[in-house]
Amino acid sequence: MDAEASAEPELQMAIKCRDVCRSYGKLKVISNMDLTVPQGQIYGLLGPSGCGKTTLLKCIVGTLKISRGHISVLGKPPSFPGHEVPGRMVGYMPQDLALYNEFTISDTLTFFGRIHGLTSKETQARMDFLVDFLELPQKCRLVRNLSGGQRRRVSLGAALLQNPQLLILDEPTVGVDPVLRARIWQHLVEIVKTGKVSVIITTHYIEEARQANVVGLMRNGRLLAEGNPQEVMHQLNASTLEHAFLQLCETSDLMDSKQGSRQQGESKHSLESGQDESRPILSIGPGGTPEDIPKHAVDWKVRARHVLPKWRNISALMIKTLIRMKRMPGSLCFQFLLPVIQISLMCVCIGGDPKGVRVAVVNNETSSSGYSQLLLGFLDNSSIEQVPLSHADAFTGIYNGEYWGVLGFGQNFSSYMTSRALKPQTVSKDVVDGGSVHVWLDLTNRQIALMLQKKVFQAFQEFVDYKLDSKAYMVALPIKIEEPIYGSLNTDFTTFITPGAVLSITFYLAVGLTALSFVLERKEGLLDRCWVAGVSSLETMLAHLLSQLFVISVQILLMLLFVLLVFKIPNEGSLMLVVALIVLQGVTGIAFGLVISAAIDDEQSANQAALGVFYPNLVISGVIWPVECIPYPLRYLSLALPQTYASEALRCIMYRGNHHNAQCTTHALHNICLFYTTQCTTHTVQNTCLLYTTHNVQLTQYTTHACCRQHAVHNPHSTQHTQTHIHRLHTLTEPSHGRRWYQITWRLKTMGCVENNESI
Numbered sequence: 164m165d166a167e168a169s170a171e172p173e174l175q176m177a178i179k180c181r182d183v184c185r186s187y188g189k190l191k192v193i194s195n196m197d198l199t200v201p202q203g204q205i206y207g208l209l210g211p212s213g214c215g216k217t218t219l220l221k222c223i224v225g226t227l228k229i230s231r232g233h234i235s236v237l238g239k240p241p242s243f244p245g246h247e248v249p250g251r252m253v254g255y256m257p258q259d260l261a262l263y264n265e266f267t268i269s270d271t272l273t274f275f276g277r278i279h280g281l282t283s284k285e286t287q288a289r290m291d292f293l294v295d296f297l298e299l300p301q302k303c304r305l306v307r308n309l310s311g312g313q314r315r316r317v318s319l320g321a322a323l324l325q326n327p328q329l330l331i332l333d334e335p336t337v338g339v340d341p342v343l344r345a346r347i348w349q350h351l352v353e354i355v356k357t358g359k360v361s362v363i364i365t366t367h368y369i370e371e372a373r374q375a376n377v378v379g380l381m382r383n384g385r386l387l388a389e390g391n392p393q394e395v396m397h398q399l400n401a402s403t404l405e406h407a408f409l410q411l412c413e414t415s416d417l418m419d420s421k422q423g424s425r426q427q428g429e430s431k432h433s434l435e436s437g438q439d440e441s442r443p444i445l446s447i448g449p450g451g452t453p454e455d456i457p458k459h460a461v462d463w464k465v466r467a468r469h470v471l472p473k474w475r476n477i478s479a480l481m482i483k484t485l486i487r488m489k490r491m492p493g494s495l496c497f498q499f500l501l502p503v504i505q506i507s508l509m510c511v512c513i514g515g516d517p518k519g520v521r522v523a524v525v526n527n528e529t530s531s532s533g534y535s536q537l538l539l540g541f542l543d544n545s546s547i548e549q550v551p552l553s554h555a556d557a558f559t560g561i562y563n564g565e566y567w568g569v570l571g572f573g574q575n576f577s578s579y580m581t582s583r584a585l586k587p588q589t590v591s592k593d594v595v596d597g598g599s600v601h602v603w604l605d606l607t608n609r610q611i612a613l614m615l616q617k618k619v620f621q622a623f624q625e626f627v628d629y630k631l632d633s634k635a636y637m638v639a640l641p642i643k644i645e646e647p648i649y650g651s652l653n654t655d656f657t658t659f660i661t662p663g664a665v666l667s668i669t670f671y672l673a674v675g676l677t678a679l680s681f682v683l684e685r686k687e688g689l690l691d692r693c694w695v696a697g698v699s700s701l702e703t704m705l706a707h708l709l710s711q712l713f714v715i716s717v718q719i720l721l722m723l724l725f726v727l728l729v730f731k732i733p734n735e736g737s738l739m740l741v742v743a744l745i746v747l748q749g750v751t752g753i754a755f756g757l758v759i760s761a762a763i764d765d766e767q768s769a770n771q772a773a774l775g776v777f778y779p780n781l782v783i784s785g786v787i788w789p790v791e792c793i794p795y796p797l798r799y800l801s802l803a804l805p806q807t808y809a810s811e812a813l814r815c816i817m818y819r820g821n822h823h824n825a826q827c828t829t830h831a832l833h834n835i836c837l838f839y840t841t842q843c844t845t846h847t848v849q850n851t852c853l854l855y856t857t858h859n860v861q862l863t864q865y866t867t868h869a870c871c872r873q874h875a876v877h878n879p880h881s882t883q884h885t886q887t888h889i890h891r892l893h894t895l896t897e898p899s900h901g902r903r904w905y906q907i908t909w910r911l912k913t914m915g916c917v918e919n920n921e922s923i
């Protein structure tokens with residue numbers, strides 16, 4: 164069926180809400196709301212704070228999912244493929260101002276102009292009009308420096324910018340002086356005169372809504388009355404709208420208390436019979452009668468165009484990010500320099516030899532030309548500070564924690580050592596013992612103890628080389644460590660940890676910045692506002708990815724400059740592969756940040772989530788210690804982490820050259836890509852579940868209608884309302900609906916609402 168043709172009767176009404184329900188957890192905010200905004204009129208939605216006005220508006224623009232019911236905006240449900248709601252047809256001013264603080268007034272309007280596809284000339288013309296009309300300060304003023312009222316006017320200007328067919332304004336007149344408030348109302352009255360623009364506006368100032376064509380008086384998520392303000396006042400014999408509203412509240416309270424006393428049994432009956440408790444007490448307007456939910460079909464080309472990201476929106480979002488970066492140079496420098504600072508600190512502080520380690524030396528050899536003195540002369544003095552002491556003082560000192568080790572030489576060290584070297588077959592155990600260097604270590608600090616052992620062995624080797632020269636091989640150990648195949652004999656821990664550290668830093672900065680930026684934008688209502696302006700979540704993601712790639716590229720460039728040129732970490736492989744691997748790791752971080760932001764609402768919890776995964780990931784992904792040390796169940800888990808193979812692969816590329824571990828590299832790339840795809844899919848599904856929910860809402864409606872039908876079978880005197888449900892069921896479940904029809908019948912059959920062979 165042609166979409167346009169089927170939607171034609173709908174065009175008479177700008178907004179139609181039928182049976183709309185919305186809850187936050189157990190709190191029911193909107194109950195069975197029927198609301199109708201006629202085309203070309205101003206609808207004033209009035210009610211006390213917390214009655215659900217904002218929630219209803221968010222449901223109308225599609226940023227909140229409804230729990231039940233049907234909403235049609237300018238002829239079709241929000242987010243219907245090809246429908247420009249959200250998009251250019253609707254101008255939305257949210258209650259929380261939703262403006263970028265780093266933007267000027269001009270930037271703000273230009274940004275929304277770009278998203279709506281206005282040319283710069285059109286944007287400029289509208290900007291000039293709005294600055295004049297809304298009495299905005301100079302266009303170059305930053306939003307963060309404006310007063311609350313001025314910001315509210317900028318927000319209103321952004322909603323009016325593209326001359327939308329539908330204006331949804333959530334309390335636009337709060338904090339605005341009475342003269343300007345009157346002008347805003349006058350402007351609204353003028354723009355609806357053409358008959359092409361409709362307005363729905365919420366306000367706390369009930370009396371100003373007299374200028375609206377229709378008012379809806381809301382309380383506790385229900386509409387108490389809907390109609391022309393004069394008629395509402397007339398019917399209730401009230402001199403002001405405020406008095407009319409008061410009377411309605413009193414009547415509603417009276418009805419509620421009567422209903423409460425009628426007990427639960429009856430209320431159960433009213434539910435079953437479909438009797439609607441939430442019908443307005445007073446209904447004068449055009450809405451009220453139940454109507455069929457319209458059917459819409461859409462061409463696959465329109466559907467494809469709806470799903471495909473638009474470059475216009477992506478570029479607008481990217482320009483936005485660049486402007487914000489430019490306005491926050493401190494934050495930008497921090498983003499660029501932080502990785503360099505982190506990697507530099509790591510290279511400087513981790514993996515080097517400890518310096519100035521105090522060691523007690525107990526030398527019982529009195530001769531100054533003895534071998535012990537010679538050997539001690541070969542000890543690395545920058546690392547080891549020798550303290551000559553008596554045996555008793557040395558051991559008291561090491562027990563008191565003053566020294567990290569004690570080196571002991573026997574009285575006859577030189578002669579015993581010579582005997583041992585020259586006549587190994589004839590010497591006794593005591594001679595071997597007296598000709599050895601005795602080392603007692605405090606092993607509570609493994610790194611210092613290992614260094615001491617290494618330095619003593621090195622000193623001994625140098626002593627032997629010096630003393631025996633070409634005969635040194637005679638006292639060599641029968642195990643010879645040859646020149647390494649890859650790496651060098653002096654490879655330190657810094658060399659091991661650097662590739663993993665570079666990847667971790669890139670990953671976690673991307674996670675943090677992405678999660679924080681999305682959580683904050685959502686909290687401030689900016690994501691919602693962009694969504695209503697027609698930006699899809701895929702476009703938001705792509706724009707963030709592209710701008711973040713720019714940041715990541717600079718970060719990687721600076722980090723590699725420091726790692727390779729300043730700290731001289733070797734790189735035997737292709738620089739291109741190194742960069743590709745690090746960039747992919749950054750992209751994985753972005754993906755993970757997106758998932759955190761999709762699952763978590765506030766920045767504190769997002770930070771906790773990012774920090775919560777940081778340490779376990781670091782420990783089990785082989786960044787700081789080889790995965791070969793991890794016990795088996797955890798090792799399987801480590802294989803699922805993107806950093807596990809990536810750090811191993813980066814080490815392979817940098818220290819072995821490319822060709823020797825192509826398999827590892829491929830595995831790393833594959834692992835990262837898989838991780839990235841999974842994460843992005845999760846995020847996209849989360850953001851598009853709105854559509855699925857809408858679909859499920861419809862299925863729920865069919866089920867409700869079917870239950871009423873079943874009730875009618877058992878109760879021949881069913882009410883008019885039940886009959887309406889049955890009628891809806893029949894029209895909605897026509898076999899022409901194809902796949903959906905099968906889904907519905909299947910669901911009804913499984914619920915026992917329809918016999919297996921019964922046709923609906």
Ligand SMILES: Nc1ncnc2c1ncn2[C@@H]1O[C@H](COP(=O)(O)OP(=O)(O)OP(=O)(O)O)[C@@H](O)[C@H]1O
Pocket residue numbers: 187190192210211212213214215216217218219258
């Ligand atoms: N995200 C949320 N989670 C839980 N409850 C919420 C949430 N947002 C709103 N509510 C609750 O829903 C109810 C309706 O809120 P809503 O913002 O729609 O009221 P309102 O009529 O617009 O009020 P006001 O005029 O003060 O803006 C309130 O009780 C509010 O506490």
